[in-house]
Amino acid sequence: MPPEASSSRHTQTAAAPNGGSSGHGQLGPDGAATDAPAPEKIDLGSENGAERGDQGQKEAAGNGGPSGVPAPPDEAGKDDLLREFFMEMRAVDRDNEVDRILGTFKLNPFEQLLLRFDAGPEEVRRQYRKLSLMVHPDKCSHPRAREAFEVLGEAHKLLLDGERREQLDFALGVAREEIRKERRKSTKHDAAVRVAIALHEEGRAGVEAVYEATDEFHEKWKAKARDVLARTEWRRRNLAKRIKDETNRIEEEEKTTKAQLKRVREHKETWEKTRDERVGTWRDYLKSGGKKKKKKGMTELRPPKIKTNDEDKLYVQRPVGEQFRPPQSK
Template sequence: MDLENVLRLQEADVARDQEIDRILASHARDYFTILQINPLFDFEGLIKRLYRKKSLLIHPDKVKHPQASKAFDRLKRAEHVLSTEDDGDEDAKKRVNEKAALVDIYKQVSVGLKTSIVEDFNHKDNVLIREKVHLVLDNQDKQEEVERVYNQRQEASKNEELKNAAKERQMRKQWESKWEDDRDSRVQLWRNYVNKVEKKKKKPKKKVLA
């Protein structure tokens, strides 16, 4: 193999590694950044084409990068969500809503930053928008984690209350059962006591000598 081919292969390997690192550095739910699409412009026709190009570039069978599979899974997920159409299926609706929510975030960030609307993905204004979107998604993740932990604690507290209530019912049931089991014994003790009292009452008094 001549030097030119060696260099070409090395460049291809570097390009694959760089693309994998880029995807992994993107937020896992920012599917537009993963596919390098600007959602502020018409993007439907780009999804399949860019996915095919990138999937061939970073396919785990073709690269040695240790996290190639993780990057490839993110790429597949991005294409899956952005390509989904609402066909009435519940899962499809969730993906369509997720895509719409992501587009809304981009639009709101763009308005908030007062950036120019430029189609070029690598334009500095679009870079700023993507950085802000990343922060928004990070904050969403943190909020979801807080809610998850809160709900988890609430569920644990509820389970503890149910457990204590069940334990209390069991103890009451055992106490009532024991009370019923001891009923005959209590009755007999009461009868014995009554008999002793009556015997004392009937016992003749000693005569006192004058």
């Protein structure tokens, strides 16, 4: 029996001579129980109980739990496995983001930064900071992470450049107007749209504003913007090629003109250098008498020589058909 129980029993026995049990009040004159305070219990084994409690806590801590059941051997490695799993998931997300950036439409920086076309400068900076940290070459193991990081940097610079942003917004505005024209044409005889226009406070403008705030309109706008930007870039490249060809042609003409002028100048310089030589030759001619040699006159008329054989152009008489032969006289 534990010491605490034995001490409690001795205490109850000491209080029994007063005519009442330890668990009830004392009896009154009529035999009824009264609510007298219970006698004070003296715990003789409190110090021993405290020591045993401390020892039990230490044993429970050593066994791996308050119930004394030892922890499973792989419990300590679960956190490491979970941490490794999340690290792998983050690495996969980084690689997927690199592939998305490199595979997206290259002429629209809004698509590269995953932004709507009406995003402001602050949203551009915030999104660039988020994506650049995700695909940074020092944190992403993808072999083309640096290319994706540079693409994001170019998109960020373009959207924060006032002049280039205006050009991009103009092209996007053209695409939006084309989408609006197509919608007006397709909903011209739509009864549901007519009812919505009649019920809306702002009429057709309000209905169109609500429609343009939806993701459906934004997806159509994105597709049309790709077409407009591609056509714009094609025209720009053709114009740049024509300008380059014209510049090359002008440069070739200038080179030809310079070469001709150089030849004329060299001829003049040579003519001036040989002036003394020409003057000396003329003086020598004058000293010699300045008379030309007379040709001997012809004393007799000589007939032309007759060729006896022409080896180059031999005359060959070809056979004549019977139909072309003249009739013989009788």
